[in-house]
Amino acid sequence: MARLFDPWTVRGVTSKNRICVSPMCQYATSDGVAGAWHMVHLGSRAVGGAGIVMVEASAVSPEGRITPMDLGLWNDVQGEALSPIVRFMREQGSVPAIQIAHAGRKASTAPPFEGGSGVGVEDGGWVTLGPSPVAFGGLPPPRALDEGDLERVRTEFREAALRAHSYGFRILEIHMAHGYLLHTFLSPLSNRREDGYGGTLENRMRFPLEVAKAVREVWPEDLPLWVRISATDWVEGGWDPNQSVVLAKALAREGVDVIDCSSGGLVPHAPIPAAPGYQTAMASKIRLEGRIPVVAVGMITDPVQAEHILVTEQADAVSLAREMLRDPYWPLHAARRLAQDIPWPVRYERARKG
Numbered sequence: 001m002a003r004l005f006d007p008w009t010v011r012g013v014t015s016k017n018r019i020c021v022s023p024m025c026q027y028a029t030s031d032g033v034a035g036a037w038h039m040v041h042l043g044s045r046a047v048g049g050a051g052i053v054m055v056e057a058s059a060v061s062p063e064g065r066i067t068p069m070d071l072g073l074w075n076d077v078q079g080e081a082l083s084p085i086v087r088f089m090r091e092q093g094s095v096p097a098i099q100i101a102h103a104g105r106k107a108s109t110a111p112p113f114e115g116g117s118g119v120g121v122e123d124g125g126w127v128t129l130g131p132s133p134v135a136f137g138g139l140p141p142p143r144a145l146d147e148g149d150l151e152r153v154r155t156e157f158r159e160a161a162l163r164a165h166s167y168g169f170r171i172l173e174i175h176m177a178h179g180y181l182l183h184t185f186l187s188p189l190s191n192r193r194e195d196g197y198g199g200t201l202e203n204r205m206r207f208p209l210e211v212a213k214a215v216r217e218v219w220p221e222d223l224p225l226w227v228r229i230s231a232t233d234w235v236e237g238g239w240d241p242n243q244s245v246v247l248a249k250a251l252a253r254e255g256v257d258v259i260d261c262s263s264g265g266l267v268p269h270a271p272i273p274a275a276p277g278y279q280t281a282m283a284s285k286i287r288l289e290g291r292i293p294v295v296a297v298g299m300i301t302d303p304v305q306a307e308h309i310l311v312t313e314q315a316d317a318v319s320l321a322r323e324m325l326r327d328p329y330w331p332l333h334a335a336r337r338l339a340q341d342i343p344w345p346v347r348y349e350r351a352r353k354g
């Protein structure tokens with residue numbers, strides 16, 4: 001049996017294989033409510049055989065959206081719209097997962113296909129939040145969170161987690177990567193606070209850890225909690241893999257089960273050496289030194305490459321984003337390539353051989 005198709009159990013949840021659809025913003029909603037696009041987008045990847053299908057970054061509050069078209073999970077209308085999609089994913093044998101997020105100082109922008117630049121308050125945008133008033137590129141500097149904001153954001157994450165559970169999700173991921181709110185607390189390049197939430201590594205980790213704790217308190221014992229991190233900012237003086245190991249251990253103590261290891265996003269134009277598997281070594285380091293299961297992501301496209309990552313114990317599972325957009329049936333095709341006889345959706349059975 002190829003390792004890629006070996007079931008994976010964390011707490012009370014078993015994925016039929018070690019293939020995850022990485023969260024991918026679709027910018028396809030109004031008021032954060034999923035629709036037909038999401039059913040087709042997520043549903044076809046479940047039909048395609050991924051063990052875990054993770055719904056895109058879902059904002060915990062309106063001001064936590066990257067764009068006005070982001071998916072949200074701050075009210076029940078949004079939760080109810082996801083319910084049939086969750087049900088469909090489960091019927092196809094995939095574990096439904098969702099990433100909850102706050103975009104911080106990278107919020108209030110247009111979607112990439114509309115240029116991605118900042119949307120001003122006068123055009124329906126909003127004032128963004130960050131640990132300190134340090135801007136990302138040409139975007140306006142965020143307003144620094146005060147004590148009341150910190151409490152509110154912790155509560156928003158907790159409520160989104162409760163909602164994710166009540167609408168059927170089985171894996172929850174907290175977004176601490178890509179330069180969004182929680183990552184900006186971690187990195188010394190964006191966090192210039194002089195209170196208990198800035199300065200030392202311990203202080204910079206404090207708020208992200210408080211959020212993880214608040215979420216774990218309400219996310220059921222038998223369900224896995226993942227955290228996506230950027231293992232490095234790819235710039236001198238920024239967040240790095242050694243700090244990531246310390247964070248991973250601290251998150252594990254808060255009951256986080258899996259680190260989903262990404263990178264970058266804090267600084268525009270960082271020199272990222274993007275190439276096949278370019279983030280995998282960092283996943284491996286966190287797995288080994290942090291003693292925590294990890295998911296590797298980033299330019300994993302080939303089934304043999306994915307199998308190699310797992311067999312060499314660099315990661316416990318792989319997550320694919322763009323390749324899954326090119327080929328929603330990647331897991332079915334990967335099985336054929338690795339000579340694995342896995343079941344196909346019964347309605348597609350006549351296409352399995354040949």
Ligand SMILES: Cc1cc2nc3c(=O)[nH]c(=O)nc-3n(C[C@H](O)[C@H](O)[C@H](O)COP(=O)(O)O)c2cc1C
Pocket residue numbers: 022023024025026056057099175177178228262297298299300319320321322323
């Ligand atoms: C269209 C698109 C949307 C994305 N949205 C998210 C997101 O919502 N949350 C997230 O953590 N990463 C997001 N990412 C990053 C991917 O999940 C993934 O980490 C990255 O694309 C590298 O993997 P790949 O080389 O397989 O594409 C997005 C990537 C793409 C291409």
